[in-house]
Amino acid sequence: MSLTNDRVEETETIDQSVKGARADARHSRTPSFNLPDKPVVTIETRKAWVSLNLRDLWAYRELLYFLMWRDIKVRYKQTVLGAAWAVIQPLTTMIIFTYFFGKLARVPTDGVPYPVFCYTALLLWTFFSNAVTHAANSLIGNSNLITKVYFPRLIIPSAAVGAGLLDFAIASVLLVGLLVYYDFAVTWRYLMIFPLVFLTTLLALGVGIWFSALNIRYRDVRYALPFLIQVWFFVSPIIYPSSLVPEEFRWVLHLNPLTGLIEFFRAALFGRDLPWLALGYVAGLSVIVLAYASYAFRRMERSFAEYI
Amino acid sequence: MKPIIKVEGISKKFRINPRERSSVRYETLRESLTKFVRLPFTRGQKNGKRDDTIWALKDVNFEVFPGEVMGIIGANGAGKSTLLKVLSRIIEPTSGRVEIYGRVASLLEVGTGFHPDLSGRENVYLNGAILGMKRREIDERFDEIVAFAEVERFIDEAVKHYSSGMYLRLAFAVAAHLDPEILIIDEVLAVGDANFQKKCLGKMDDVTSSGRTVLFVTHGLAMVTQLCRRAILFNGGRIIKMGPSSEVVAHYDLMCNTSTDEPA
Numbered sequence: 001m002s003l004t005n006d007r008v009e010e011t012e013t014i015d016q017s018v019k020g021a022r023a024d025a026r027h028s029r030t031p032s033f034n035l036p037d038k039p040v041v042t043i044e045t046r047k048a049w050v051s052l053n054l055r056d057l058w059a060y061r062e063l064l065y066f067l068m069w070r071d072i073k074v075r076y077k078q079t080v081l082g083a084a085w086a087v088i089q090p091l092t093t094m095i096i097f098t099y100f101f102g103k104l105a106r107v108p109t110d111g112v113p114y115p116v117f118c119y120t121a122l123l124l125w126t127f128f129s130n131a132v133t134h135a136a137n138s139l140i141g142n143s144n145l146i147t148k149v150y151f152p153r154l155i156i157p158s159a160a161v162g163a164g165l166l167d168f169a170i171a172s173v174l175l176v177g178l179l180v181y182y183d184f185a186v187t188w189r190y191l192m193i194f195p196l197v198f199l200t201t202l203l204a205l206g207v208g209i210w211f212s213a214l215n216i217r218y219r220d221v222r223y224a225l226p227f228l229i230q231v232w233f234f235v236s237p238i239i240y241p242s243s244l245v246p247e248e249f250r251w252v253l254h255l256n257p258l259t260g261l262i263e264f265f266r267a268a269l270f271g272r273d274l275p276w277l278a279l280g281y282v283a284g285l286s287v288i289v290l291a292y293a294s295y296a297f298r299r300m301e302r303s304f305a306e307y308i
Numbered sequence: 309m310k311p312i313i314k315v316e317g318i319s320k321k322f323r324i325n326p327r328e329r330s331s332v333r334y335e336t337l338r339e340s341l342t343k344f345v346r347l348p349f350t351r352g353q354k355n356g357k358r359d360d361t362i363w364a365l366k367d368v369n370f371e372v373f374p375g376e377v378m379g380i381i382g383a384n385g386a387g388k389s390t391l392l393k394v395l396s397r398i399i400e401p402t403s404g405r406v407e408i409y410g411r412v413a414s415l416l417e418v419g420t421g422f423h424p425d426l427s428g429r430e431n432v433y434l435n436g437a438i439l440g441m442k443r444r445e446i447d448e449r450f451d452e453i454v455a456f457a458e459v460e461r462f463i464d465e466a467v468k469h470y471s472s473g474m475y476l477r478l479a480f481a482v483a484a485h486l487d488p489e490i491l492i493i494d495e496v497l498a499v500g501d502a503n504f505q506k507k508c509l510g511k512m513d514d515v516t517s518s519g520r521t522v523l524f525v526t527h528g529l530a531m532v533t534q535l536c537r538r539a540i541l542f543n544g545g546r547i548i549k550m551g552p553s554s555e556v557v558a559h560y561d562l563m564c565n566t567s568t569d570e571p572a
Contacts, residue, residue, distance in 0.1 A: 035310050035374065039407035045400060066437040070423060070430075077425045077466075148420045149438055150397040302400045305393070306322070 050298040056152045063151055067159035071134075072166055086167035087174050090122040097122075101239045110241050112270050116178050120269060121238040121262045123175055124196070127168040128204050128258065129229050134160040135208025136215055136225050143308045153301050154294065157212040161205050168197065184269065192268040196261055199279075199286050203257055206289035213293075213300040216307050237262055257282045310409070311371035312490060312521050313395070318404035320365040320390055320545075364390040366545040368404070374489075377522045379532035379553055381560055382542035388525045391542070392416060392494050395523070410489030410521065413440055417494070419479030424468035428459055428478055431467055435482045449485045456507075457481035477504055484511045491515065493524035509534075529557045 076082045094115055101107045102114030109117040135157035139146065142156050172193070179186070215221040236258040237244075245253050253259050260278035267274050365387045372378050380388050393399045395406060396414035421438040422431050432453055436446040454463055457478040459470070467475055509531075516522055516535055526532060532539050532553050539553040541560050549559045 035312060035409045039314075039409050040411060041397070041406075041408040043394065043397060043401065043406035043408070045403060062443055063437050066434055070426065070434055073430065074423060074425050142421075144417075145421050145438065147398065148416045150414070151438070151440075305398045 046302055050295070052294055052298060053152065057154060060151050060155055064155045064159055064162070067155060068162045071159060071163035075163070083166075083170055086170040090119065090126045090171050091174060093126075094119045094122055097239055107240050108244060110243060110270075110272075112266075113182050116175075116182050116184070116269075117241070117266070118239060119175055119178055120266050121236070123168070123171055124200055124261055124265060125233065125236065125238055125258070126171065127164055127197075128200050129233070130167065131161040131164040131201070131204035132208045132211065133225065133229065134164065135204065136211035136221060138208075139212045139216055139304065140222075140308070146308055147305050153304060154209065154297060157209045157297075158205060160212075161201060161208055164204075165197070165201070179269065185271070187271070189268040189271070189274075192264070192274070196265050196268075199282055200261055202286040202290050203261075203282070206286060206291075206293040209290070209297050210293035213297045213304075216300070216304055232256070232258070241266075254278055254281070257285050309373055312374040312376075312409045313372040313523070314407040315368055315370050315395075316405045316407075318365055318368045318391070318394060318401045318406060319363060320387075320394060320399065321402040322362050322364050324360050324362060363545050365394070365401070368545075368547055370540060370547065370550060372521060372523060374410075374521055375519045376538065377516045377536045378524070379536035379539035379556075380523065380525045380542065381527070381529065381532060381539060381556065383564075386542035387545040388542050389416075389494060390545075392492055392523070392525055395492055408490065411440075412490045412492060413486045413488035414492035415439070415483045415486075415494065416492075418476055418483060422467060422475070422479060425466055427466055428454075428463040428470070432478070432482055435479065439483065439486055440488070441486060445487070453478075453481045453485050456484065456511075473501060473504070480508060484508070484515075488520070490521045490523070493522065495524075495526055529560065533557055 076085070079085065081088070097118045098114045102109075102118070107114070138157045138160040139153070145151075145156070146153065211221050211225060235253070235256055237253065242250060242253050242259055242263055260275065260282040264275055264279045264282075266272070368387075368391065380391065382388050390399070392414065393416070394401050395408075396412070396416065398416075419431075419435065421435055423434065426434065429450075432450060433443070433446055437443070454460055457474070457480070459474050459478050462470065462474065467478070470478070512522075512535060522535075524536075536553040538551060539556040540547055541549040541556050541563075543563070548563075549556050
């Protein structure tokens with residue numbers, strides 16, 4: 001910036017008379033500033049229809065990175081096991097499920113060893129449920145930022161979802177170990193994990209963003225969400241295969257987008273036909289949910305600082 | 309001369325206890341429905357019909373010119389902070405319009421976003437990013453910031469182990485090294501011991517003499533006359549006096565002395 005100013009040459013004293021003289025000098029000053037013709041920022045009451053303002057989001061992309069980095073750093077500060085916790089959580093769950101559902105209840109798995117069968121689903125599920133939970137509580141947890149600084153608020157829940165990706169990456173190392181241990185052939189189809197994670201992230205973003213905004217006005221979310229997550233767990237084919245459900249009701253199970261994600265993941269790993277139709281449905285639904293949630297978020301955003 | 313900040317008829321209405329009311333979802337839903345139905349008829353009405361609303365700002369108009377340092381004074385609850393929040397885009401005005409012709413950084417608090425578990429170094433980066441600095445800018449100014457805060461030896465310690473003075477100094481140092489065209493400050497200069505305050509004031513002088521536009525709220529009247537050429541006096545959400553800072557401060561003094569309930 002070349003903000004040149006005649007005041008710079010003036011000596012800074014506390015003398016009142018000089019102050020007055022300066023005030024007069026302002027009016028006689030020649031305009032040496034290069035102000036933009038259009039305002040950089042215009043503030044007014046927002047219209048009913050809001051835009052997503054993607055340009056603003058892009059301008060603040062570094063903040064997204066820093067908030068993700070903070071969430072990750074803080075999560076494992078002062079822990080002895082650190083990032084190992086990312087593996088411990090799904091691993092312990094898998095062991096318990098293998099014993100109860102695999103060994104005792106003998107849940108059919110279409111011929112796949114129960115630990116692998118269960119862990120594939122748990123991997124996606126743990127990422128999804130943690131992402132949604134963290135995102136939903138993220139705005140409340142960052143209320144000091146919301147009441148003191150401007151930036152696109154969408155960044156906060158997005159960072160919470162993004163930070164979960166690292167845990168996912170760490171936990172997926174164990175899946176590779178399991179696949180090798182149980183002698184599964186490594187094929188190109190393992191690469192399907194990337195589009196699957198992408199879709200899971202979109203879906204988690206959509207659900208998380210919406211709940212985070214709602215949480216500001218209605219703290220009921222804090223109580224309702226754990227319950228919802230629990231129900232969601234049981235209506236997803238995590239401990240059982242979707243083939244366990246009678247054929248005529250299976251479409252109901254498939255309304256749940258996680259069914260498609262988990263089934264597609266398993267099909268890719270265990271060498272079955274890939275259910276593209278189910279994946280297409282998940283992709284479409286994720287985009288719709290995310291679009292709606294972002295729009296709803298932007299509408300509620302303007303009153304965040306007043307209600308938080 | 310063209311103003312860098314143009315504030316036109318800004319008003320802000322608050323509902324008293326908005327959270328209590330909205331926790332009953334049924335009521336807010338009903339309210340918003342009736343409001344929607346009545347909308348065409350309520351346009352011209354002033355407040356007064358409902359007594360649970362309060363105008364924190366009412367028809368505020370002023371202009372700030374490039375390079376100007378403007379002080380904003382007034383008793384508690386006069387609307388100063390609300391104004392800064394509107395200008396910082398934290399809350400939305402009920403009506404009116406503001407045009408700003410430059411990059412704004414607002415400091416409504418020192419150390420916004422500081423995380424106790426992170427080290428001083430990490431917090432400098434985090435806080436800088438939150439205040440709108442680019443990573444490269446923070447890299448460039450990092451040493452300067454640490455030196456200014458005088459915490460070189462502890463920069464890799466978690467800030468929760470800092471003394472409160474060290475914490476505030478580091479927080480202020482980050483803010484002081486922002487480089488926007490317009491700086492909006494709310495009462496953040498009163499940090500640290502006497503020595504550090506002097507340093508802060510020196511930094512403020514640098515900032516103001518470097519041609520930056522500064523808008524700041526304070527209760528330190530001496531500071532206003534010292535740093536600002538012009539000042540605005542608020543009372544009850546309205547501007548009651550605007551002009552050379554010494555005159556405005558004198559007016560405020562007079563107002564405080566004549567009114568029965570003196571502001572704290």
